[in-house]
Amino acid sequence: xxxxxxxxxxxxxxxxxxxxxxxxxxxxxxxxxxxxxxxxxxxxxxxxxxxxxxxxxxxxxxxxxxxxxxxxxxxxxxxxxxxxxxxxxxxxxxxxxxxxxxxxxxxxxxxxxxxxxxxxxxxxxxxxxxxxxxxxxxxxxxxxxxxxxxxxxxxxxxxxxxxxxxxxxxxxxxxxxxxxxxxxxxxxxxxxxxxxxxxxxxxxxxxxxxxxxxxxxxxxxxxxxxxxxxxxxxxxxxxxxxxxxxxxxxxxxxxxxxxxxxxxxxxxxxxxxxxxxxxxxxxxxxxxxxxxxxxxxxxxxxxxxxxxxxxxxxxxxxxxxxxxxxxxxxxxxxxxxxxxxxxxxxxxxxxxxxxxxxxxxxxxxxxxxxxxxxxxxxxxxxxxxxxxxxxxxxxxxxxxxxxxxxxxxxxxxxxxxxxxxxxxxxxxxxxxxxxxxxxxxxxxxxxxxxxxxxxxxxxxxxxxxxxxxxxx
Amino acid sequence: xxxxxxxxxxxxxxxxxxxxxxxxxxxxxxxxxxxxxxxxxxxxxxxxxxxxxxxxxxxxxxxxxxxxxxxxxxxxxxxxxxxxxxxxxxxxxxxxxxxxxxxxxxxxxxxxxxxxxxxxxxxxxxxxxxxxxxxxxxxxxxxxxxxxxxxxxxxxxxxxxxxxxxxxxxxxxxxxxxxxxxxxxxxxxxxxxxxxxxxxxxxxxxxxxxxxxxxxxxxxxxxxxxxxxxxxxxxxxxxxxxxxxxxxxxxxxxxxxxxxxxxxxxxxxxxxxxxxxxxxxxxxxxxxxxxxxxxxxxxxxxxxxxxxxxxxxxxxxxxxxxxxxxxxxxxxxxxxxxxxxxxxxxxxxxxxxxxxxxxxxxxxxxxxxxxxxxxxxxxxxxxxxxxxxxxxxxxxxxxxxxxxxxxxxxxxxxxxxxxxxxxxxxxxxxxxxxxxxxxxxxxxxxxxxxxxxxxxxxxxxxxxxxxxxxxx
Numbered sequence: 036x037x038x039x040x041x042x043x044x045x046x047x048x049x050x051x052x053x054x055x056x057x058x059x060x061x062x063x064x065x066x067x068x069x070x071x072x073x074x075x076x077x078x079x080x081x082x083x084x085x086x087x088x089x090x091x092x093x094x095x096x097x098x099x100x101x102x103x104x105x106x107x108x109x110x111x112x113x114x115x116x117x118x119x120x121x122x123x124x125x126x127x128x129x130x131x132x133x134x135x136x137x138x139x140x141x142x143x144x145x146x147x148x149x150x151x152x153x154x155x156x157x158x159x160x161x162x163x164x165x166x167x168x169x170x171x172x173x174x175x176x177x178x179x180x181x182x183x184x185x186x187x188x189x190x191x192x193x194x195x196x197x198x199x200x201x202x203x204x205x206x207x208x209x210x211x212x213x214x215x216x217x218x219x220x221x222x223x224x225x226x227x228x229x230x231x232x233x234x235x236x237x238x239x240x241x242x243x244x245x246x247x248x249x250x251x252x253x254x255x256x257x258x259x260x261x262x263x264x265x266x267x268x269x270x271x272x273x274x275x276x277x278x279x280x281x282x283x284x285x286x287x288x289x290x291x292x293x294x295x296x297x298x299x300x301x302x303x304x305x306x307x308x309x310x311x312x313x314x315x316x317x318x319x320x321x322x323x324x325x326x327x328x329x330x331x332x333x334x335x336x337x338x339x340x341x342x343x344x345x346x347x348x349x350x351x352x353x354x355x356x357x358x359x360x361x362x363x364x365x366x367x368x369x370x371x372x373x374x375x376x377x378x379x380x381x382x383x384x385x386x387x388x389x390x391x392x393x394x395x396x397x398x399x400x401x402x403x404x405x406x407x408x409x410x411x412x413x414x415x416x417x418x419x420x421x422x423x424x425x426x427x428x429x430x431x432x433x434x435x436x437x438x439x440x441x442x443x444x445x446x447x448x449x450x451x452x453x454x455x456x457x458x459x460x461x462x463x464x465x466x467x468x469x470x471x472x473x474x475x476x477x478x479x480x481x482x483x484x485x486x487x488x489x490x491x492x493x494x495x496x497x498x499x500x501x502x503x504x505x506x507x
Numbered sequence: 508x509x510x511x512x513x514x515x516x517x518x519x520x521x522x523x524x525x526x527x528x529x530x531x532x533x534x535x536x537x538x539x540x541x542x543x544x545x546x547x548x549x550x551x552x553x554x555x556x557x558x559x560x561x562x563x564x565x566x567x568x569x570x571x572x573x574x575x576x577x578x579x580x581x582x583x584x585x586x587x588x589x590x591x592x593x594x595x596x597x598x599x600x601x602x603x604x605x606x607x608x609x610x611x612x613x614x615x616x617x618x619x620x621x622x623x624x625x626x627x628x629x630x631x632x633x634x635x636x637x638x639x640x641x642x643x644x645x646x647x648x649x650x651x652x653x654x655x656x657x658x659x660x661x662x663x664x665x666x667x668x669x670x671x672x673x674x675x676x677x678x679x680x681x682x683x684x685x686x687x688x689x690x691x692x693x694x695x696x697x698x699x700x701x702x703x704x705x706x707x708x709x710x711x712x713x714x715x716x717x718x719x720x721x722x723x724x725x726x727x728x729x730x731x732x733x734x735x736x737x738x739x740x741x742x743x744x745x746x747x748x749x750x751x752x753x754x755x756x757x758x759x760x761x762x763x764x765x766x767x768x769x770x771x772x773x774x775x776x777x778x779x780x781x782x783x784x785x786x787x788x789x790x791x792x793x794x795x796x797x798x799x800x801x802x803x804x805x806x807x808x809x810x811x812x813x814x815x816x817x818x819x820x821x822x823x824x825x826x827x828x829x830x831x832x833x834x835x836x837x838x839x840x841x842x843x844x845x846x847x848x849x850x851x852x853x854x855x856x857x858x859x860x861x862x863x864x865x866x867x868x869x870x871x872x873x874x875x876x877x878x879x880x881x882x883x884x885x886x887x888x889x890x891x892x893x894x895x896x897x898x899x900x901x902x903x904x905x906x907x908x909x910x911x912x913x914x915x916x917x918x919x920x921x922x923x924x925x926x927x928x929x930x931x932x933x934x935x936x937x938x939x940x941x942x943x944x945x946x947x948x949x950x951x952x953x954x955x956x957x958x959x960x961x962x963x964x965x966x967x968x969x970x971x972x973x974x975x976x977x978x979x
Contacts, residue, residue: 072577105544132600132650178604
């Protein structure tokens with residue numbers, strides 16, 4: 036079919052349908068014949084490439100090295116750390132080959148802690164070998180029952196960092212350092228103000244001592260866990276016998292961390308910034324930052340001016356598309372709005388005559404007149420301005436939708452509005468009751484003094500302040 | 508264990524053992540508990556990252572886009588193209604989940620032609636939608652019985668490009684264009700003179716009309732197929748019904764190509780350039796291009812000069828390691844020789860006094876005296892010189908080990924020496940006999956006039972000139 040620009044469901048009418056519409060119509064992904072598995076189409080994959088490029092530089096800058104571990108894990112290896120295997124068992128898929136049924140069962144990695152542990156055990160013997168700070172970019176398989184594009188799938192792309200250290204202090208520093216790199220990814224690239232914090236005991240990763248998370252608030256008021264950083268202590272090291280001879284000649288177990296973000300971040304970008312016209316992309320992660328649309332493109336003067344502008348912006352390092360296809364300008368406007376391109380520049384005979392171009396800003400739907408000879412100078416400033424405005428808008432959304440309550444009666448009506456609810460609670464008993472009553476979960480423990488002394492949910496002594504939300 | 512520099516088997520004594528020694532001792536890879544699956548360690552993975560970085564730029568420069576297709580392929584989809592499924596069936600592994608036995612069987616991609624076909628069928632309808640030029644970086648699984656690091660494994664990393672076009676001419680141009688990009692990868696990055704050419708009918712890819720390959724000659728005289736580029740015609744398009752409405756309003760099938768290289772290239776680099784001291788890396792693909800080794804590194808003047816040199820070369824964009832660990836200089840020399848680092852710079856108190864540094868060139872084992880103030884200027888020239896010398900040495904190896912024979916009696920003694928044997932033969936009958944008699948296979952059809960009229964193998968009329976070799 037010739038793709039026509041089709042209207043999408045409005046967000047307020049049906050947010051879930053709006054999300055699916057945007058994923059498909061902005062050509063981010065497509066479904067496949069294998070249920071729960073998706074295709075990352077060029078436009079969607081390109082967002083991931085920009086995230087990868089940013090993070091890979093940060094990982095290397097902070098002394099990490101990339102490796103690639105096999106996708107196959109012998110089942111016996113996977114079962115060595117008890118909490119870990121319990122957490123993942125229901126989701127585990129197997130790799131089989133007909134005729135090899137007698138060999139040991141291989142699982143397809145849902146995460147690779149055990150492979151890194153086994154390798155580290157072999158290659159580390161002295162404090163001189165530490166730390167080891169490895170990362171890998173790969174896909175993992177988890178047999179999810181219900182799936183949604185980018186948010187939950189049977190296979191997804193991610194990075195998983197795994198590090199080992201000689202001391203607890205250094206491992207804890209790594210855990211928090213990587214959390215901060217993720218927070219800055221939001222601040223610098225995705226224009227998403229992530230809330231960071233410790234997960235509760237109930238919500239932490241299978242095998243971790245502590246799990247920290249970055250959480251984002253979507254337009255519909257639901258939260259999305261967007262990345263995690265775990266401190267493992269020596270739990271895995273003991274299960275896998277990863278030891279080293281320390282400076283004091285004592286044989287010790289290493290301290291370990293792991294941390295990861297996935298293509299789920301694409302879902303976060305869509306649901307934080309999108310609007311009823313489709314995707315709205317923050318400029319630094321956008322596959323196309325500027326689209327140039329010639330008006331009366333058959334005219335030589337327009338053709339020349341468009342190409343000159345394209346060359347000028349491209350050579351400045353921007354990601355630019357010049358759409359000189361024979362579609363109508365109207366079709367193109369809708370198409371690139373749907374795709375969330377931050378800036379659109381129209382260029383027609385009259386604009387060239389007047390020496391002034393109209394630049395349309397996707398996120399604010401604002402138009403600006405910019406003299407042609409100042410375009411190269413103005414575009415970088417405009418992109419920075421857009422990034423900041425989008426970040427601030429998302430931050431305002433978080434602030435406007437964070438509620439402090441002290442009376443549990445208020446929980447129901449408040450959570451219906453969407454957003455975070457902050458309460459000081461007794462602990463897991465309150466978490467369980469909130470989940471049962473309102474399908475809301477603890478997102479992170481807030482590093483703030485208690486709001487009050489008595490848990491509004493159970494009437495017991497409050498011990499920690501928690502941000503609750505309904506979540507994806 | 509504290510890793511000591513260990514001697515490796517010499518190439519002439521046992522080339523296969525030498526290869527394994529280098530893979531392990533240069534820390535390129537390690538084995539895992541899952542038989543046939545390997546770990547790409549940081550130093551080995553980094554070579555792959557440099558290859559990826561070079562090729563990804565080339566692919567994008569020539570209008571290709573990256574995507575990611577699922578690793579799971581429904582078995583029925585895989586079976587649509589008859590030749591294709593026959594070629595791959597024995598090697599196919601399955602993805603299973605306990606409790607889902609009634610659902611359709613999923614295979615784990617050994618290659619992704621069918622997924623691209625199915626997707627293209629859905630998204631293409633008009634000549635305006637063509638060409639589509641997609642590529643993906645991923646791992647694939649093939650159930651190989653005998654495996655060797657990088658050369659043949661149950662899982663390997665690769666890129667697979669899949670393109671569709673409106674005309675045969677354009678698809679053929681793409682097939683040859685990508686072959687040329689691979690040939691240049693050898694010329695510009697790997698310092699390997701690839702021999703390019705068409706595969707015979709017997710050796711072509713399952714489902715292709717024509718397969719072109721890049722072949723390299725290893726130090727031991729065996730050939731390694733290092734990449735392929737296929738022209739599919741409309742075979743898959745007909746099996747998958749990928750049609751488009753052409754300018755003339757006729758409904759037509761698309762013309763298709765695919766092409767790929769894998770981590771096998773790492774094996775090629777090892778076996779073309781390595782020597783009895785270990786790995787020898789061409790400078791542009793080397794993870795570390797220059798290693799700086801301070802002598803008496805505790806002295807302030809040495810420490811300062813080393814750091815200054817490190818900063819200077821790093822800021823010029825070179826990949827530099829400053830090894831100021833407390834190992835002995837002798838240990839370090841052996842270690843970086845084993846790892847094949849192209850240039851080593853020693854820097855001690857006397858060198859600083861004299862204002863002249865000793866630079867050791869790995870591949871030629873030559874030493875040069877370079878004034879400190881000219882180092883920044885000389886290093887890029889030296890790296891270029893090394894690249895060219897390594898390329899020429901490898902080219903000479905190919906020339907010196909390519910034999911033209913016209914008497915089949917000569918085949919046995921000649922192939923024992925190793926290298927390529929060029930013969931004009933009748934066709935598949937000769938290929939089969941050569942394989943049975945001498946375990947040598949047709950590598951490529953040489954695009955040259957016939958050497959003579961009668962096939963030396965069968966006595967029948969010669970129809971094509973072929974390069975034979977024993978191969979990995």
